[in-house]
Amino acid sequence: MIEGIAEIVADHPLFRGLPADVAELVAGCARNEAFAVDELLIAEGAPAETFHLLRRGRVALEIRKPGAGQLVIETLGPDELLGLSWLFGSKRWHTDARALEPVGTVAVDAECLLRKADADPVFGYALMKRVAPVMVSRLQATRLRLLDLYGNGADNS
Amino acid sequence: MPAARGGADGTSLYPLAYRVSWRRRETADVVTVALEPVGSAAAAYRAGQFHMLTAFGVGEVAISVSGTPGTPGPVEHTIRDVGAVSHALSHAPEGTVLGLRGPFGTDWGVEDIADRDVLVIAGGIGLAPLRGAIHQLSRRRGTGALTVLVGARGPEQLVFQTDMEQWRERGANVLCTVDAAAPGWRGDVGIVTTLLARLTLDPQRTVALLCGPEVMMRFAAADLVDLGLDPGQIRVSLERNMQCGAGICGHCQLGPLLLCRDGPVVTYGGAVADLLGQQER
Numbered sequence: 384m385i386e387g388i389a390e391i392v393a394d395h396p397l398f399r400g401l402p403a404d405v406a407e408l409v410a411g412c413a414r415n416e417a418f419a420v421d422e423l424l425i426a427e428g429a430p431a432e433t434f435h436l437l438r439r440g441r442v443a444l445e446i447r448k449p450g451a452g453q454l455v456i457e458t459l460g461p462d463e464l465l466g467l468s469w470l471f472g473s474k475r476w477h478t479d480a481r482a483l484e485p486v487g488t489v490a491v492d493a494e495c496l497l498r499k500a501d502a503d504p505v506f507g508y509a510l511m512k513r514v515a516p517v518m519v520s521r522l523q524a525t526r527l528r529l530l531d532l533y534g535n536g537a538d539n540s
Numbered sequence: 541m542p543a544a545r546g547g548a549d550g551t552s553l554y555p556l557a558y559r560v561s562w563r564r565r566e567t568a569d570v571v572t573v574a575l576e577p578v579g580s581a582a583a584a585y586r587a588g589q590f591h592m593l594t595a596f597g598v599g600e601v602a603i604s605v606s607g608t609p610g611t612p613g614p615v616e617h618t619i620r621d622v623g624a625v626s627h628a629l630s631h632a633p634e635g636t637v638l639g640l641r642g643p644f645g646t647d648w649g650v651e652d653i654a655d656r657d658v659l660v661i662a663g664g665i666g667l668a669p670l671r672g673a674i675h676q677l678s679r680r681r682g683t684g685a686l687t688v689l690v691g692a693r694g695p696e697q698l699v700f701q702t703d704m705e706q707w708r709e710r711g712a713n714v715l716c717t718v719d720a721a722a723p724g725w726r727g728d729v730g731i732v733t734t735l736l737a738r739l740t741l742d743p744q745r746t747v748a749l750l751c752g753p754e755v756m757m758r759f760a761a762a763d764l765v766d767l768g769l770d771p772g773q774i775r776v777s778l779e780r781n782m783q784c785g786a787g788i789c790g791h792c793q794l795g796p797l798l799l800c801r802d803g804p805v806v807t808y809g810g811a812v813a814d815l816l817g818q819q820e821r
Contacts, residue, residue, distance in 0.1 A: 396737075441728065452723035457730050460738045483726055523759075527731045528719045532753040533664035533693035 388413050391489055395436045396462045397513050408506055412495035418482040425466060425480045433490050434466030440486030444478040457521075458483065464517050469493035552786060555594050555639025556582055560632050561614040566699040569621045570665060571630040572606060574614035575640060582640055585609060586647035587672035588777060588805045592785045593617065594639030595628035602782035602800070603629070604669035605643065608676060615640075618668035618699065644785040646805040648673040648749055648775060657684040657745045661760045663691045663732055663752025667699055669777050669804070670751050675703070678710040686712040687739060691732025691756065694718050695725055713739075733760050736767065743768030750808075751777040758816045761808045771809025776816070778803045 392398050392413060393406035416435070418424055424435055424442060441460045445453040456478065459465055465488070468476055474493075500507030557578035564572045575593075582591070585605050594600040601623075607616035619630040632638060650673050658677050662670050667690055677686050688707060692698045695718050704714045715735045717728035728735065733756070748764050750757045757776045764774055780792040780799050787801030795815045797803060806812050 443729070454723060455721050455725060455729045457734075458717070458728040460728075463737055524731045524734055527733075527755065527759060530755060531693070531719070532731075532756050533691070533697065533719065 388415065388489060391415075391438065392436065395438075395489070397436060397464050397517070401509060401513070405506060405509060408499050408503075409491060409496060412492040412499070413489050416488050416490040418486040418488070420482055420484055422482050422486075423479055424482065424486065424488070425476045425478075427476055427479050429476050431466060431469040431474045431476050432493055434464065434469050434493055435480075435488035435490050437461055437463050437465055438487040438489065441483040442486055443481050443483050445481055446478055453479070453481075464514070466493075467514065467518055467521075470497075470514060552641050552644070553784065555592070555600075555641045556580055557637050558615075558640040560634050560636045560638065562634060563630075563632075566618060567697050569630075570618060570697075570699055571621070572616055572618045573629060573632065574607075574616050575638060576614040578637060582615075582642060585615070585643035587650055587676060588647035588669055589643040589645050590669070590782070590785075590804060591615075591617065591640050591642035592644065592782070593625075593629055594641075595625055595632065596637070596639060598628040599625040600639065600641075600783075601625040601629070602644075602779070602785070604777075604804070606668040606671045608672040618665065618671070620665045641785055644782075644800055645803055648805055650676045653677075653684075653747045654680060655683045656747045657742060658686050659739070659741065659746055659748045659764075660686070660688045661691075661732060661748065661750045661752070661757075662689070663756040664693065664697065665699065666752030666756075666777070670749060671700055671703060673749060674707055674712070678707045678712050684745060688712055688714045689732050689735045690714070690716045691752065692716070692718050694720055695722075695727065731759075732756065733763050736760075736763055741767055741769075743770075746773065748774045750774065754778070754816055761813070761816070771813060772807055774808035775805055776808050776812070777805050778812075778816075 389406045389410035392409045439461050441458055442465055443455045444457045445455055448454050465480055500510050558575035559578050561574040561576045566572055586609055590602050590604045592600050593603045603617045603619055606618035619626050621627045621630045660670055708714050717730050717732055717735055721729050750760055761774050765771055778799050780794055782800045783789050783791040785800045787798045792799040
């Protein structure tokens with residue numbers, strides 16, 4: 384079971400190309416999970432204890448807006464990382480994450496992984512170097528959305 | 541890249557009379573207008589080229605052809621109502637006579653990439669100049685894969701949704717995303733380049749066609765280069781202040797390029813990569 388998860392972890396873009404023992408370390412903290420349509424993977428305000436390596440299906444990150452219901456602020460899909468707050472700050476989730484379709488993930492126990500990272504700084508640094516670009520990429524994407532690229536007068540033709 | 545057409549024969553500075561055959565509203569501020577010649581017809585166009593359209597008494601503006609080359613019937617242009625001329629064109633009732641010059645500029649070079657995997661990335665009304673090329677590419681048989689990524693401000697601003705269904709039925713992988721959505725939207729939210737993470741591209745086989753806001757194209761092209769695409773295999777559609785359409789007046793100059801003649805479709809890389817995002821003269 385653990386070996387199967389290690390292979391899945393090693394094949395996920397977040398960890399692809401890292402030494403096999405890194406995948407084993409992550410797999411030791413991980414398990415397969417499945418979510419039905421509309422099921423919450425993470426909930427706003429809850430402790431950020433488990434993050435997910437998405438394998439199949441799409442997930443909507445939502446924020447509740449009084450009077451407007453659930454607003455989708457971003458969607459994630461297969462091969463993406465769901466959950467960053469486990470690594471920084473308050474370690475509480477800042478959004479809900481809802482399955483838009485049947486979703487399969489490798490769920491990773493963040494505290495377990497962080498303990499291993501603290502004990503093995505080489506592993507910890509490798510982990511940080513893989514998560515940081517995801518954060519930068521999402522920050523850049525957010526900045527581009529702030530530009531309102533498709534607003535009046537911004538398009539071709 | 542095919543050679544530029546139009547502008548060299550001296551006659552393209554004079555508009556031909558075209559009549560509005562029909563109009564179709566795409567979104568709240570985008571309309572597709574179909575034009576048929578009153579007398580002489582303009583030369584055949586290729587996907588990616590543009591016409592100069594005149595609303596008599598108002599002005600002239602460059603509009604990309606959104607129809608499919610070789611399709612019988614009127615020529616389609618999809619126009620966003622953003623100024624006086626585009627307002628007049630997009631509100632012209634059926635039967636109105638407009639002026640048409642062209643076609644001008646370079647095209648997407650669909651014939652050159654018939655056997656390649658093709659990735660199309662379009663933002664907003666930038667899908668219009670690509671629509672004809674996508675129709676042509678989606679009709680290929682037994683050749684490369686076709687992937688179409690579309691970004692828009694919101695679900696209500698996604699254009700050509702019927703066309704997207706046709707492309708899917710023909711085997712294309714069509715993904716849409718919006719910057720912001722109201723509750724109830726079940727599609728994707730995020731900028732169009734985030735969809736690249738869901739694709740498995742063969743960089744050696746893939747040609748990319750990009751059209752949309754220049755910032756979007758600049759970031760998309762950079763992401764594609766990071767994924768291993770040769771900049772020479774990325775084609776972008778650039779627009780500046782097209783006026784004469786014939787490479788004479790210089791209003792559309794971007795560095796060494798006169799985009800009405802050397803563009804709008806140019807190969808990304810080298811000077812173009814540096815020029816993307818520069819202010820027009």
